[in-house]
Amino acid sequence: MEAIAEKEALKGGGFLIKETNAEDIFIPEEFSEEQKMMANATIDFIKKEIDPHVERMDSMEEGFMAGLMTRAGELGLLGVNVPEEYGGMAMSFNTGMLIADIVGIGGSFSTAYGAHTGIGTLPIIYYGTEDQKKKYLPKLASGEWKACYCLTEPDAGSDANSGKTSAKLTSDRKHYLINGQKMWISNAGFADLFIVFAKIDDDKKLSAFLVEKSYGGIELNDEEKKLGIKGSSTRQVFFNDCKVPVENMLSDRENGFKIAVNILNVGRIKLGAGVVQGCKEIASLCTSYANQRNQFGVPISSFGAIQTKLAKMAAKTYVAESAAYRAGQDIDNLIKKLEAGGLSHSDAKMKGVEQFAIECAIIKIHGSEIIDYVVDEGLQVYGGMGFSEEGPMARPYRDARIARIYEGTNEINRMLLVGMLFKKGMKGELDLFASVMAVGKELTSVPSFESPDMNIPMAAEKGVVKNLKKAVLMAAGKAAETFGPKLDHEQEVLMSLADMIIEVYAAESAILRTEKLISKYGQDGAQLYVDMTRLYLAEAVQKVKNHGDEAIACYATGDELKVLMMGMKRFTKVEPYNTKELRRSIAAKMIEANAFPYDLYS
Amino acid sequence: MKILVCITHVPDTTSKIAFTDNSTKFDQTGVQYIIGPYDDYALARAVELKEATGGSISVLNVGEAETEPTLRKALAIGADDAIRVNAFPTDAFFVSKQIAKVAEEGGYDLILMGRESIDFNGGQVHGMVGELLGMPSMSPVMTLDIEGNTAKLTREIEGGKEFMEVKLPAVLGCQEPIAEWKIPNMRGIMSARTKPLSVVEPTGDAPATTVDNFELPPAKKGVTMVDAENMDELVNLLKNEAKVI
Numbered sequence: 082m083e084a085i086a087e088k089e090a091l092k093g094g095g096f097l098i099k100e101t102n103a104e105d106i107f108i109p110e111e112f113s114e115e116q117k118m119m120a121n122a123t124i125d126f127i128k129k130e131i132d133p134h135v136e137r138m139d140s141m142e143e144g145f146m147a148g149l150m151t152r153a154g155e156l157g158l159l160g161v162n163v164p165e166e167y168g169g170m171a172m173s174f175n176t177g178m179l180i181a182d183i184v185g186i187g188g189s190f191s192t193a194y195g196a197h198t199g200i201g202t203l204p205i206i207y208y209g210t211e212d213q214k215k216k217y218l219p220k221l222a223s224g225e226w227k228a229c230y231c232l233t234e235p236d237a238g239s240d241a242n243s244g245k246t247s248a249k250l251t252s253d254r255k256h257y258l259i260n261g262q263k264m265w266i267s268n269a270g271f272a273d274l275f276i277v278f279a280k281i282d283d284d285k286k287l288s289a290f291l292v293e294k295s296y297g298g299i300e301l302n303d304e305e306k307k308l309g310i311k312g313s314s315t316r317q318v319f320f321n322d323c324k325v326p327v328e329n330m331l332s333d334r335e336n337g338f339k340i341a342v343n344i345l346n347v348g349r350i351k352l353g354a355g356v357v358q359g360c361k362e363i364a365s366l367c368t369s370y371a372n373q374r375n376q377f378g379v380p381i382s383s384f385g386a387i388q389t390k391l392a393k394m395a396a397k398t399y400v401a402e403s404a405a406y407r408a409g410q411d412i413d414n415l416i417k418k419l420e421a422g423g424l425s426h427s428d429a430k431m432k433g434v435e436q437f438a439i440e441c442a443i444i445k446i447h448g449s450e451i452i453d454y455v456v457d458e459g460l461q462v463y464g465g466m467g468f469s470e471e472g473p474m475a476r477p478y479r480d481a482r483i484a485r486i487y488e489g490t491n492e493i494n495r496m497l498l499v500g501m502l503f504k505k506g507m508k509g510e511l512d513l514f515a516s517v518m519a520v521g522k523e524l525t526s527v528p529s530f531e532s533p534d535m536n537i538p539m540a541a542e543k544g545v546v547k548n549l550k551k552a553v554l555m556a557a558g559k560a561a562e563t564f565g566p567k568l569d570h571e572q573e574v575l576m577s578l579a580d581m582i583i584e585v586y587a588a589e590s591a592i593l594r595t596e597k598l599i600s601k602y603g604q605d606g607a608q609l610y611v612d613m614t615r616l617y618l619a620e621a622v623q624k625v626k627n628h629g630d631e632a633i634a635c636y637a638t639g640d641e642l643k644v645l646m647m648g649m650k651r652f653t654k655v656e657p658y659n660t661k662e663l664r665r666s667i668a669a670k671m672i673e674a675n676a677f678p679y680d681l682y683s
Numbered sequence: 684m685k686i687l688v689c690i691t692h693v694p695d696t697t698s699k700i701a702f703t704d705n706s707t708k709f710d711q712t713g714v715q716y717i718i719g720p721y722d723d724y725a726l727a728r729a730v731e732l733k734e735a736t737g738g739s740i741s742v743l744n745v746g747e748a749e750t751e752p753t754l755r756k757a758l759a760i761g762a763d764d765a766i767r768v769n770a771f772p773t774d775a776f777f778v779s780k781q782i783a784k785v786a787e788e789g790g791y792d793l794i795l796m797g798r799e800s801i802d803f804n805g806g807q808v809h810g811m812v813g814e815l816l817g818m819p820s821m822s823p824v825m826t827l828d829i830e831g832n833t834a835k836l837t838r839e840i841e842g843g844k845e846f847m848e849v850k851l852p853a854v855l856g857c858q859e860p861i862a863e864w865k866i867p868n869m870r871g872i873m874s875a876r877t878k879p880l881s882v883v884e885p886t887g888d889a890p891a892t893t894v895d896n897f898e899l900p901p902a903k904k905g906v907t908m909v910d911a912e913n914m915d916e917l918v919n920l921l922k923n924e925a926k927v928i
Binding site: 114115118119122125126129155156157158160161170172674675680683 | 695699713714715716752755756759866867868869870872873875876
């Protein structure tokens with residue numbers, strides 16, 4: 082049984098204007114025995130099929146990656162989110178995230194896996210006709226066929242809709258002839274099915290097509306020489322009069338951009354979840370190394386400087402994990418609700434993810450930056466050995482870097498998430514206006530000296546997050562008032578606002594998880610989680626304040642600037658934690674366990 | 684063919700070993716349990732035999748309720764049903780008595796298990812079960828094929844291999860490379876929850892042994908590095924510290 086409790090689904094972005102109860106969020110400790118078994122089976126797959134053969138994978142040995150994908154298909158890993166009637170397992174969204182989370186430790190394989198199961202398969206699940214689904218999904222779920230997704234072009238990256246690839250109807254009206262060039266196409270080297278975005282005639286928007294390699298007219302460039310994920314196939318793809326039957330258009334004409342955007346939402350949140358197990362593995366390796374490596378006559382794990390790194394790796398990973406599965410379950414809950422309301426599973430899934438597009442972007446940005454932190458500090462813990470290709474840190478250091486670039490760069494995602502939030506406010510989907518007004522009113526009134534009820538677990542931390550939300554609303558509300566529709570052009574402000582929002586969501590997710598764990602394990606049993614949450618929160622508050630100050634100074638002057646700065650100070654006020662003790666306490670548990678400090682799947 | 688695969692529920696090979704209760708009990712804190720690796724090979728071969736010739740696979744574990752996830756994993760890998768004898772597996776004789784009772788009632792053609800568990804590594808159960816049931820028992824079995832009513836197997840012996848044939852039913856203790864261990868597939872995991880897992884009470888036999896206490900081997904001493912140029916120090920250390928010369 083999947084550990085899903087039917088809960089009232091929140092609205093995407095709603096976390097910013099509402100308080101969330103701990104009992105309403107999902108925490109990874111609630112994974113069912115079955116989900117844990119799936120996680121362990123996936124770990125076993127990576128340990129058996131990939132770890133001993135990393136050199137073969139990263140040297141792009143002919144057929145190796147395609148073979149891996151076939152074996153992943155045999156295990157059912159490629160059909161996790163494919164409906165049962167098309168040969169899949171129809172598992173929940175969060176179970177799909179869990180598998181993506183574990184697959185993340187597979188380095189280059191995780192890119193191939195994500196490209197196939199996400200952007201390569203989901204467009205057909207969500208937008209395919211019955212015939213298209215019947216024809217392609219069973220082959221993709223079993224791994225018999227591999228898929229790739231052809232969106233990016235030399236002059237159309239983040240601005241995907243500006244692509245020049247064209248599709249022209251043949252005179253007999255039976256085929257489209259596709260011509261154009263695509264680049265950075267993951268899995269292109271071995272894909273059997275290409276999902277291609279092109280413009281028909283003089284259309285303004287893209288249309289999508291399902292293109293079988295056997296149609297001909299497809300040429301591939303050599304493999305790209307990449308910084309990381311060297312074992313994943315990445316090529317340019319040229320379409321030269323590629324003849325595609327008209328029935329292979331996916332969804333309606335000019336619906337391609339919408340497909341691309343919606344599919345990327347799923348890709349984003351999975352990518353964010355896909356860093357978690359990798360972070361844990363690296364933190365474990367570093368702990369073990371720091372315990373073995375002696376300098377000045379003692380293990381380097383006994384040094385505060387090293388303990389700081391270990392503890393921060395663990396805390397950040399805990400937070401990324403908390404946020405990812407909270408959002409994943411919110412999506413699952415909404416999908417269930419929509420299905421109960423009469424939508425088909427595919428439509429419900431698409432709408433569910435679309436509703437939480439803000440959270441998807443948050444999870445992607447946050448997760449990809451956490452893993453970059455972890456691999457960077459992991460390499461540092463290893464010192465010179467970290468810089469050596471003989472050591473275990475060089476590969477993850479290189480592999481992790483792409484996560485900030487693909488599935489929409491983190492910069493695009495930052496701007497998108499703020500834009501989507503404002504759009505929801507304008508449409509009245511979220512009552513942002515009332516919340517901003519309330520914060521404005523509070524700003525000009527006498528501060529409350531009410532202190533939180535300390536008998537409630539994590540009460541102080543929840544109070545801090547409540548205020549951080551006010552800081553965001555104040556800065557965002559004033560920015561919107563100042564710039565109006567021209568806020569879109571103030572990218573610097575948007576980036577600062579995005580950073581504030583991300584930190585609020587991440588910190589709140591960890592606080593709620595920890596609150597739930599306190600009720601599960603008791604205060605003492607949950608001390609590790611409390612420490613990790615506080616360590617993260619201390620940093621998050623500073624980040625929110627810094628970004629808030631920076632944003633405000635971009636658009637306010639004189640007295641208004643002073644008032645807003647005072648507000649920012651007031652809403653980011655926090656009783657200081659002794660972070661040294663927090664770090665030492667977390668690190669002590671890691672040193673004792675010789676690994677990441679907790680294990681979800683045993 | 685009816686196959687019974689006996690599996691152990693043992694600490695993962697990377698577990699940190701510690702004891703509690705005045706060193707009389709194994710400390711289970713933070714320990715992850717797995718199917719015994721040798722049992723895993725036995726199960727994998729059973730699944731292959733079933734795929735080739737049909738039949739059924741039952742898995743058996745002598746253990747308390749916490750071993751059920753291990754049994755369910757075996758179901759996910761390909762067993763058809765599971766039996767748990769509700770008792771702590773105190774020693775080889777006690778476990779063998781339990782297995783023998785289940786095997787007698789089930790009328791199995793082939794009883795497979797690992798050559799030994801990886802917790803106490805006794806390696807005695809297959810022999811005892813064979814004796815209790817009056818069946819031939821062989822171990823360690825490295826290859827196994829079934830032809831009609833005969834098992835053809837290879838056994839590892841000192842300095843070579845032994846090729847044997849044995850009439851079924853028989854009890855075999857297995858080891859690699861009898862089969863490649865299997866990862867449960869997603870569909871298997873999902874179907875495991877619907878497969879029967881029955882709990883039976885143990886026989887009235889008392890364990891044959893009791894544990895006085897456990898003791899960890901002495902910790903290994905660290906390595907002292909001596910500069911290649913400094914032979915005097917090396918001699919001094921060998922003579923006065925290691926006391927080997």
